[in-house]
Amino acid sequence: MPKQVDHAGRRHLIAEAVCRLADERGLEGVTLRDVAARAQVSMGAVQRCFRTKEEMLVFTLGHIGEQVGERVRARLVRSPAQSARTALGHAATEVSLLDEAHRAEARVWLAFLAQAAVDESLARTLRSNYAALQGVFVRLAAEAAKSAEGAGAAEGAAPFDPLVEARTLLALADGLTAHVLIGHLGPQEAREVVHTHLENLWECLSRPAHPAS
Amino acid sequence: MPKQVDHAGRRHLIAEAVCRLADERGLEGVTLRDVAARAQVSMGAVQRCFRTKEEMLVFTLGHIGEQVGERVRARLVRSPAQSARTALGHAATEVSLLDEAHRAEARVWLAFLAQAAVDESLARTLRSNYAALQGVFVRLAAEAAKSAEGAGAAEGAAPFDPLVEARTLLALADGLTAHVLIGHLGPQEAREVVHTHLENLWECLSRPAHPAS
Numbered sequence: 001m002p003k004q005v006d007h008a009g010r011r012h013l014i015a016e017a018v019c020r021l022a023d024e025r026g027l028e029g030v031t032l033r034d035v036a037a038r039a040q041v042s043m044g045a046v047q048r049c050f051r052t053k054e055e056m057l058v059f060t061l062g063h064i065g066e067q068v069g070e071r072v073r074a075r076l077v078r079s080p081a082q083s084a085r086t087a088l089g090h091a092a093t094e095v096s097l098l099d100e101a102h103r104a105e106a107r108v109w110l111a112f113l114a115q116a117a118v119d120e121s122l123a124r125t126l127r128s129n130y131a132a133l134q135g136v137f138v139r140l141a142a143e144a145a146k147s148a149e150g151a152g153a154a155e156g157a158a159p160f161d162p163l164v165e166a167r168t169l170l171a172l173a174d175g176l177t178a179h180v181l182i183g184h185l186g187p188q189e190a191r192e193v194v195h196t197h198l199e200n201l202w203e204c205l206s207r208p209a210h211p212a213s
Numbered sequence: 214m215p216k217q218v219d220h221a222g223r224r225h226l227i228a229e230a231v232c233r234l235a236d237e238r239g240l241e242g243v244t245l246r247d248v249a250a251r252a253q254v255s256m257g258a259v260q261r262c263f264r265t266k267e268e269m270l271v272f273t274l275g276h277i278g279e280q281v282g283e284r285v286r287a288r289l290v291r292s293p294a295q296s297a298r299t300a301l302g303h304a305a306t307e308v309s310l311l312d313e314a315h316r317a318e319a320r321v322w323l324a325f326l327a328q329a330a331v332d333e334s335l336a337r338t339l340r341s342n343y344a345a346l347q348g349v350f351v352r353l354a355a356e357a358a359k360s361a362e363g364a365g366a367a368e369g370a371a372p373f374d375p376l377v378e379a380r381t382l383l384a385l386a387d388g389l390t391a392h393v394l395i396g397h398l399g400p401q402e403a404r405e406v407v408h409t410h411l412e413n414l415w416e417c418l419s420r421p422a423h424p425a426s
Contacts, residue, residue, distance in 0.1 A: 127397050182329045
C-alpha cells in the first residue's frame with residue numbers, strides 16, 4: 001500500500017516548524033534544511049510542499065494570520081451574548097498578541113511585518129490578512145455604535161466612522177505588540193491602552209455634542 | 214600634518230551608510246565591508262569607530278531616533294504659537310514617518326523594531342528613544358487637556374490620563390508606519406486615523422458627562 005501523504009497537513013506542520021525557527025533566530029535564519037529537520041520530514045518532502053523558501057514563508061505568514069483570525073472568531077462565538085463593545089475590546093486585545101502564550105507568535109508576526117515592507121509577496125499576504133480582520137472590526141464597531149444610539153445617545157453625538165475606528169484599532173494593536181516585545185510597555189499597560197481608548201470612544205458617543213457658542 | 218579624523222562625524226557618516234544599505238537589503242544584509250564601501254572609508258576606519266556590527270547597529274538606531282526626535286522638536290519650535298492640540302497632532306504624524314521622504318527611514322525603523330524583539334541591546338536603545346518621545350507626548354497631552362478645561366469643559370468630563378494617551382499615540386504611530394509600508398493603508402488614510410482619534414478625544418473632553426440615569 002502506498003504511503004498516504006496528507007499534503008495540506010504536512011504544509012501546516014512545516015509552517016509550525018518555520019515559526020519555531022523564526023522565533024529562535026529570525027526569518028533570515030530559516031533554511032529549508034533546518035525546517036526539514038525540525039518538522040522531522042525529508043528535504044525532498046519540504047521541496048514537494050514548497051518550491052522556494054519565499055513560498056514557504058508566504059504560506060507560514062498566512063497560517064499565522066489564520067490562527068489569529070480563528071482565535072478572534074472563536075472568542076466571539078464563545079460568548080455570543082456579549083455586547084458588540086465587549087467583543088470589540090476582546091478582538092483588539094486578541095490581535096495584539098499580548099498573552100505570554102502568544103509571545104513567540106508576536107515576534108514572528110513582527111518579523112514578517114518588517115520583512116513585508118521590502119517584499120511584495122509577503123505584503124500581499126499580509127494585506128489580505130488585514131483586510132479580513134478589518135472586516136470583522138468594522139462590523140463590530142458599527143454594531144457597538146448602533147447599540148449606543150439605541151441606548152439613547154444624544155442627538156448631535158460625534159459622527160462615528162466604523163472603518164476609521166477599525167483601522168485605528170488594528171494599527172494600535174500592532175504598535176502595542178511591538179512595544180510589549182521590546183519592553184517599552186508591560187502587557188497590562190498595553191491592555192489599559194486598548195481599554196481606555198474604547199471607553200473614551202463609547203463615552204464620547206453617548207454624550208450630547210458641546211453646544212455651539 | 215597628521216590627518217584630522219572627526220570621530221563623531223565619521224560615526225554619523227557610517228550610520229547613514231548603514232541606513233541606506235538596510236533600506237536596500239534589510240538589516241541582515243548589512244556587512245562591515247559594504248558599509249565601508251558605501252561610506253567611502255576603509256574597513257579599518259569602520260572598525261576603529263565600532264568594535265562589532267552589533268555596536269554599529271545600536272549606534273545607527275540611536276541616530277535615527279535622534280533624527281525623528283529632532284524633527285518633532287523642530288516642528289514644535291517652528292510654530293510656538295500653535296495650540297498644544299495642534300502640536301500633538303503634528304508630533305504624532307511626524308513620528309508615524311508617513312511622508313514619502315521618510316519612507317526609507319520608516320522601513321529601517323521597522324526592521325530595527327522587529328530585530329529588537331530578539332536582541333536586548335537594540336531593545337534597550339529603542340526603549341530609551343520611546344521614553345524620550347513619550348515624555349514629549351505626555352507634556353503636550355497634559356497641556357492640551359488643560360486648555361480644554363480652561364475653555365470651559367464641563368464638570369465631570371471623562372478623566373484624562375496624559376500618560377495613557379501618550380502611549381496610545383506612540384503605539385498608533387508605529388502601527389500606522391507599518392500599515393502604510395505594507396500598503397494596507399495610504400498615507401492620507403493613516404493621517405485621517407490620527408486626526409480622527411485626536412478630534413474624538415478633544416470632543417469628548419469638552420463635553421459634559423452623560424447624566425446618571
